[in-house]
Amino acid sequence: MSTIAVEVVYRGIFQKTLARNIVRSIVFAARKEGKIGTAFGRYGDSPERNGIPAKQFAIVADTAEELEENLAVYEAHDVDVTINVDDTMSKGIESWAWYGLQPINQLTKPNGTLIVTSRQEAEDLIEDMHQRDEPYNLSIIPSVPSFSGLWVYKDDHTDARILGTLCKVCPDLVSLASMLEAMKDQGWSELKASSAEKAYDRGTQRPVEPGEGSTDTPFNFDLPGWKTMEEGLVIRAVPQGGGFRGGDEGFQPARSEVFKKYSTRSMRPVINFDTCTKCTLCWLQCPDTVFDVTPDGLYDANMEACCGCAVCEAVCPVPDCITMVNEAEFNDNNSQWEAWTKDKDGYQKWMTVLVDKAKLETRTHGFHHVGEYAEQGPQAEED
Amino acid sequence: MATTQPKLYESEKEELISGSEAIAIACALADVDVITAYPIRPYDTVMQYVSKLKADGAFDCDFIVAESEHSQFEIVKHASAVGARTFCGSSGVGWFYAFEAIAVTAGLRLPVVAMVGNRALDDPGAFGVEHNDAMAVRDLGWMLYWAATAQEALDTALLAWRVAEDPRVFLPFAISCDGSFLTHSQAIVNVPASDKVDQFLPSYDRGRLQLHPDNPITIAPQVNEDWLMEIRRQSDDAMRRTQGVIKEIHDEFKEVFGRGDPSPFIEEYMTEDADIVLVGMGTLAMPVRVAVRRLREQGKKVGFLRIKFFRPFATEEIQQALSKCKAIGVIDRDYSYGSPSYGGVLFNELRAAMYPMPQRPHMLNFIAGLGGREVLVRDVNHVVDMVQKAIDTGKIEEETTWIAVRE
Numbered sequence: 001m002s003t004i005a006v007e008v009v010y011r012g013i014f015q016k017t018l019a020r021n022i023v024r025s026i027v028f029a030a031r032k033e034g035k036i037g038t039a040f041g042r043y044g045d046s047p048e049r050n051g052i053p054a055k056q057f058a059i060v061a062d063t064a065e066e067l068e069e070n071l072a073v074y075e076a077h078d079v080d081v082t083i084n085v086d087d088t089m090s091k092g093i094e095s096w097a098w099y100g101l102q103p104i105n106q107l108t109k110p111n112g113t114l115i116v117t118s119r120q121e122a123e124d125l126i127e128d129m130h131q132r133d134e135p136y137n138l139s140i141i142p143s144v145p146s147f148s149g150l151w152v153y154k155d156d157h158t159d160a161r162i163l164g165t166l167c168k169v170c171p172d173l174v175s176l177a178s179m180l181e182a183m184k185d186q187g188w189s190e191l192k193a194s195s196a197e198k199a200y201d202r203g204t205q206r207p208v209e210p211g212e213g214s215t216d217t218p219f220n221f222d223l224p225g226w227k228t229m230e231e232g233l234v235i236r237a238v239p240q241g242g243g244f245r246g247g248d249e250g251f252q253p254a255r256s257e258v259f260k261k262y263s264t265r266s267m268r269p270v271i272n273f274d275t276c277t278k279c280t281l282c283w284l285q286c287p288d289t290v291f292d293v294t295p296d297g298l299y300d301a302n303m304e305a306c307c308g309c310a311v312c313e314a315v316c317p318v319p320d321c322i323t324m325v326n327e328a329e330f331n332d333n334n335s336q337w338e339a340w341t342k343d344k345d346g347y348q349k350w351m352t353v354l355v356d357k358a359k360l361e362t363r364t365h366g367f368h369h370v371g372e373y374a375e376q377g378p379q380a381e382e383d
Numbered sequence: 384m385a386t387t388q389p390k391l392y393e394s395e396k397e398e399l400i401s402g403s404e405a406i407a408i409a410c411a412l413a414d415v416d417v418i419t420a421y422p423i424r425p426y427d428t429v430m431q432y433v434s435k436l437k438a439d440g441a442f443d444c445d446f447i448v449a450e451s452e453h454s455q456f457e458i459v460k461h462a463s464a465v466g467a468r469t470f471c472g473s474s475g476v477g478w479f480y481a482f483e484a485i486a487v488t489a490g491l492r493l494p495v496v497a498m499v500g501n502r503a504l505d506d507p508g509a510f511g512v513e514h515n516d517a518m519a520v521r522d523l524g525w526m527l528y529w530a531a532t533a534q535e536a537l538d539t540a541l542l543a544w545r546v547a548e549d550p551r552v553f554l555p556f557a558i559s560c561d562g563s564f565l566t567h568s569q570a571i572v573n574v575p576a577s578d579k580v581d582q583f584l585p586s587y588d589r590g591r592l593q594l595h596p597d598n599p600i601t602i603a604p605q606v607n608e609d610w611l612m613e614i615r616r617q618s619d620d621a622m623r624r625t626q627g628v629i630k631e632i633h634d635e636f637k638e639v640f641g642r643g644d645p646s647p648f649i650e651e652y653m654t655e656d657a658d659i660v661l662v663g664m665g666t667l668a669m670p671v672r673v674a675v676r677r678l679r680e681q682g683k684k685v686g687f688l689r690i691k692f693f694r695p696f697a698t699e700e701i702q703q704a705l706s707k708c709k710a711i712g713v714i715d716r717d718y719s720y721g722s723p724s725y726g727g728v729l730f731n732e733l734r735a736a737m738y739p740m741p742q743r744p745h746m747l748n749f750i751a752g753l754g755g756r757e758v759l760v761r762d763v764n765h766v767v768d769m770v771q772k773a774i775d776t777g778k779i780e781e782e783t784t785w786i787a788v789r790e
Contacts, residue, residue: 039569
């Protein structure tokens with residue numbers, strides 16, 4: 001008598017097919033063992049938007065009666081395994097389906113497991129993930145997060161490796177043999193099955209103790225009751241904004257304190273203020289009004305508002321003045337302009353390291369790589 | 384309009400599909416001739432899957448994406464008149480946009496089968512389930528069914544064409560599927576072999592009513608007051624006949640496919656000796672059945688009655704199922720502003736049905752799950768507590784209570 005729930009947290013559109021492959025395979029494999037299951041995407045996430053964190057679920061039970069409690073819901077209420085297919089979501093997720101930032105490990109049951117595809121070390125990932133009162137386990141699949149598009153799927157075996165690892169870390173769910181059988185039924189290649197087997201053999205877990213992790217408080221929003229809401233479906237506009245950081249000079253638009261959407265970002269712009277010509281293009285073209293105008297007429301990308309679309313990088317006419325860098329490199333949303341103002345040499349050094357790294361590694365989505373799939377080369381292969 | 388179709392399923396097969404996908408597969412199994420579409424969530428999951436089946440070469444049909452819901456329903460209406468088996472569907476205000484066509488389809492006795500992916504009516508724009516959209520056809524001569532599972536959606540669709548196209552009926556049939564919970568959730572579904580479906584579902588024969596050059600007729604005339612009463616009475620009689628036809632065809636379905644509930648109209652769950660019977664429709668069944676099982680474990684005599692056919696309303700069966708208990712809690716996933724007791728549509732229908740009974744149980748109404756809000760087991764327990772209170776005190780303080788609404 002048991003019910004096991006798995007969630008896949010993924011980036012909308014880019015990883016939709018990946019998530020679907022994972023949750024469906026779980027239900028198929030469970031079926032091989034005479035169990036019954038359901039697979040579903042969280043309704044509020046769709047229609048999916050590029051990169052916005054979304055979820056799909058697989059829930060498996062021994063009997064139809066046991067499964068029933070998990071039907072007609074949007075989310076599993078807690079999960080045995082959380083699968084995070086883009087490590088930049090470790091910092092928390094704000095989706096299309098709810099208000100506020102949800103820690104990546106929020107639904108993971110005590111002593112459950114969080115599987116993540118990442119090139120980062122466990123310590124770096126745990127630093128990003130919110131602290132909790134109950135212990136859980138972290139299982140890392142060393143790989144570059146797999147991104148593709150709405151109509152195409154990059155079959156880089158990420159799904160197979162995740163499923164292999166899943167069988168290892170959650171042996172009560174399904175056996176590896178059943179999973180391999182389910183893969184075969186779906187027409188997956190022998191090579192893919194061997195990737196699952198390898199991942200199974202290599203799968204490890206590191207316990208994450210209470211107190212480990214980020215101490216940030218996720219932002220939240222209390223929904224009003226029917227007696228306190230304004231009538232007539234009216235939404236008041238946010239004010240226009242004013243001077244930079246509340247001063248008289250520059251300009252900073254007012255922003256919603258409860259809808260920030262920055263967890264959509266898997267890359268962020270890093271700005272070279274020394275070469276900026278103040279041409280205004282980033283400020284004009286940014287679809288999210290991210291750029292604050294500083295008192296000295298520069299443009300500071302506000303990381304509480306940036307979705308990481310890379311339009312600014314594309315429109316900037318100055319070589320390497322704006323460079324999109326993997327979000328995994330950062331641990332805060334602090335102002336780059338303020339850091340540059342305080343210590344220009346230090347900023348240059350910090351920036352140069354990041355820009356050089358960005359040139360070596362590639363994140364394949366967003367405006368940056370629209371319509372193309374950059375070669376990921378050796379990074380995509382297993383160590 | 385029989386064409387040679389590739390056999391979709393040589394033998395029975397398990398699929399992991401949503402309720403919408405189940406209905407799309409039913410379209411293929413039923414060899415539907417004309418399917419029209421216009422996208423709106425959550426119904427659009429059906430048209431997506433029909434497109435896929437067609438693109439994959441799994442079946443052939445005239446698949447017409449119209450420029451609006453109104454045209455979408457007009458096209459199937461006309462296609463049905465010339466003898467084509469038809470399917471279409473919509474959701475929320477999209478369904479409302481087609482309403483002129485929806486009304487005349489029933490008036491002309493055309494057996495169109497439609498899927499309504501239940502969705503809250505705008506504004507505000509919301510995708511979640513509310514039953515008010517489909518409910519709006521309740522007075523028009525459409526049969527109206529609420530499915531709870533993807534399996535039931537597939538089975539009901541096959542039944543729908545058979546019933547609607549029966550010459551004793553010739554009325555349109557709408558299958559309601561709760562947005563998200565049924566339209567977007569994948570479950571294991573037993574898809575029958577094509578041969579069995581062929582055995583159960585003969586091709587559509589409109590006979591002397593078929594609009595065809597070889598059978599010169601005019602349909603949809605303009606009339607005065609000297610005609611309409613008789614026309615209405617005729618449709619009323621057809622709707623009265625549906626109950627017998629549905630029962631007969633449902634029995635045949637069970638024989639051919641080897642599955643099906645005892646009654647096509649209602650599902651009775653632990654109602655036999657129940658003091659309290661909860662009533663609801665669609666996927667509400669899931670949390671309610673779980674709650675009922677747990678309350679039974681605690682020795683509480685609670686049962687659940689799921690209304691499957693809202694039209695025709697199986698008055699006698701429902702009266703029988705409800706007359707034995709002490710109190711009834713009706714959970715509406717709909718609302719009727721300004722109605723008796725400011726209650727839901729289902730509640731007021733049931734209360735009307737129970738009025739002639741010699742012994743009338745207490746009846747309480749609960750508005751829950753609007754706009755797709757999850758109805759949880761604890762919400763159902765809350766409902767049961769309030770119904771129990773009415774039994775204990777012999778008094779009903781509030782006839783209508785909103786469940787899990789923020790004050």
